[in-house]
Each structure stands twice: as structure tokens, then as C-alpha cells.
Amino acid sequence: MDDINSTFISGIYNWCDRWCERCAFTARCRVFEREKERDLKEPEDFWNALSExxxxxxxxxxxxxxxxxxxxxxxxxxxxxxxxxxxxxxxxxxxxxxxxxxxxxxxxxxxxxxxxxxxxxxxxxxxxxxxxxxxxxxxxxxxxxxxxxxxxxxxxxxxxxxxxxxxxxxxxxxxxxxxxxxxxxxxxxxxxxxxxxxxxxxxxxxxxxxxxxxxxxxxxxxxxxxxxxxxxxxxxxxxxxxxxxxxx
Known part of the structure; x- marks a missing residue:
């Protein structure tokens, strides 16, 4: 369980699509923290462009x-x-x-x-x-x-x-x-x-x-x-x- 004062959002990883490279919440995800050697590509811009x-x-x-x-x-x-x-x-x-x-x-x-x-x-x-x-x-x-x-x-x-x-x-x-x-x-x-x-x-x-x-x-x-x-x-x-x- 995440500490109450932690920046991590409790349970956020239960309702995501597991695509960390395209996620804007990696800094607040405990799962990502454990395996974070990743190259992010402006995820918010990518999804906004796709869904327009x-x-x-x-x-x-x-x-x-x-x-x-x-x-x-x-x-x-x-x-x-x-x-x-x-x-x-x-x-x-x-x-x-x-x-x-x-x-x-x-x-x-x-x-x-x-x-x-x-x-x-x-x-x-x-x-x-x-x-x-x-x-x-x-x-x-x-x-x-x-x-x-x-x-x-x-x-x-x-x-x-x-x-x-x-x-x-x-x-x-x-x-x-x-x-x-x-x-x-x-x-x-x-x-x-x-x-x-x-x-x-x-x-x-x-x-x-x-x-x-x-x-x-x-x-x-x-x-x-x-x-x-x-x-x-x-x-x-x-x-x-x-x-x-x-x-x-």
C-alpha cells in the first residue's frame, strides 16, 4: 500500500492500458517506478492528436x-x-x-x-x-x-x-x-x-x-x-x- 503522503496514486495501475511509454502518470505509478528505464514521447500530445x-x-x-x-x-x-x-x-x-x-x-x-x-x-x-x-x-x-x-x-x-x-x-x-x-x-x-x-x-x-x-x-x-x-x-x-x- 502506498504511503498517505506519497506522490503515488493508489491503484492507478489497475485501470490503465499498460502502455507506460504513452502515459502521463508514470511519475505517480508504483509499477512504473519499479521498471522505469523508459523513453517517453510526449504522451499527452500523442493521444490528443490521435483522438481529435x-x-x-x-x-x-x-x-x-x-x-x-x-x-x-x-x-x-x-x-x-x-x-x-x-x-x-x-x-x-x-x-x-x-x-x-x-x-x-x-x-x-x-x-x-x-x-x-x-x-x-x-x-x-x-x-x-x-x-x-x-x-x-x-x-x-x-x-x-x-x-x-x-x-x-x-x-x-x-x-x-x-x-x-x-x-x-x-x-x-x-x-x-x-x-x-x-x-x-x-x-x-x-x-x-x-x-x-x-x-x-x-x-x-x-x-x-x-x-x-x-x-x-x-x-x-x-x-x-x-x-x-x-x-x-x-x-x-x-x-x-x-x-x-x-x-x-
Missing amino acids: NFKETLEMLHLIAEEHGIDLEQTVKDSEADTSLEEEDKRVDEHPLNIITSEYLFEGKDWIESSKLEEYCEKLTQQIDLGMRQVSEVNDEVAKIEEALEVIQWYLFFIHVKSKRVLNDLSDDFWEEYPEEEKSYNGSTKIAMISIERSMQAWKILFDAMESEQDSILNLLILLDKSRKLLAALAPNYAQFIRPGFDE
Whole structure:
């Protein structure tokens, strides 16, 4: 337990995304103090830049989905029809949220491990050789893509793990006596939502850059959007949860 006069925030590490390099609270985290040989890169500026246009990302997703004849609201309603955790025979592994986040995990992993990005970078090099683009312009684009990819990779497993934690906590009535701002499933939902929104922003960067891959990226964005809406339906009061340090 942290000393009452300590600069450390008690329990802050329980509700973070474990990405210390991008965190603004490392100086007040006991876990980070134990392993702090790290090179921070202005974390607040990074996340502010990434999250600035989340509303625009959602608008883009809904517009393109409509153009493809995909009803995002209906696909979520179909999933929500079977989200009860009250039946004894209802297992967490069978819950739509667990299935969708697992699908995102494996499809996202396959996408990242494919040759898509390598081929795109080769295309950029060819454009430089042909005098179609400047080296500085391409370098800026590649740097932006690399940062987006870093975000996607960091949260790829995290989203599924935290979503499953939400389902496990909801299936246990232990937290019912606690206020909303202290219920574990609200805290897990909150950090899962943050991870999903950051991932969607990162995929949007790749979507804008890689025109030939927009269909495959659109599918991943739809999976994330479904996950986001299912989480909100399961834990509608998640925003009330107070993460020590982050939300104070």
C-alpha cells in the first residue's frame, strides 16, 4: 500500500492500458517506478492528436457502411438480442461480445502479419523513384503509418481480454452492492472503450492511406464499432467509474 503522503496514486495501475511509454502518470505509478528505464514521447500530445477526430471517424464509418449496404445499427441489434448473462447455461465464451472481439483479434492479427503494409511501402518507394512524390512527404506518411500500427498492435489482444473481463464480472453478483463509480465491470468497460476508440482512430489512418485495402480495414472497423456498442449496452454506466489519477 502506498504511503498517505506519497506522490503515488493508489491503484492507478489497475485501470490503465499498460502502455507506460504513452502515459502521463508514470511519475505517480508504483509499477512504473519499479521498471522505469523508459523513453517517453510526449504522451499527452500523442493521444490528443490521435483522438481529435474520433467523431469524424464514426461518421466516415457509417457513411461508407451505408454505401456498402451495411446496416450497422441492425447488426448490433441482432447481437444484442442474445446478450443475457442470467441463464445458467449461458457461458461467457458464447457471448456475442466475446465472439466479436475474438474475431477482431484474429482478423486484425492476420491483416498485420500479411504483406499488405510491405507492399504499400514498396509502392511508396517506387513513387519516389518515379519522381511522383518527395522523400520528405513519404517519410512523414510512413512515420504516421508506423505510429498507427503501433497503437493497433498494442491493443489487439487487450480489447478482447478486457471485454472478457467485463463479461466475467457481470456474471458475478459480487459488485451489485457497490456504487457505479466503483464497480469493476464499469472500470474494465471504460478502459476497453478507450482502447477500441484509439484502435479505430489508428485504423482510420491506414484506411485513408491505403485505398486498395479499404474494404478489409472497413470490416475491422465494423467489428470494433460493434464491440463498442455492445459494451455500452452491457455497462451503460461505465462513464461513472472513476479511475484513480486518470479521471480525477
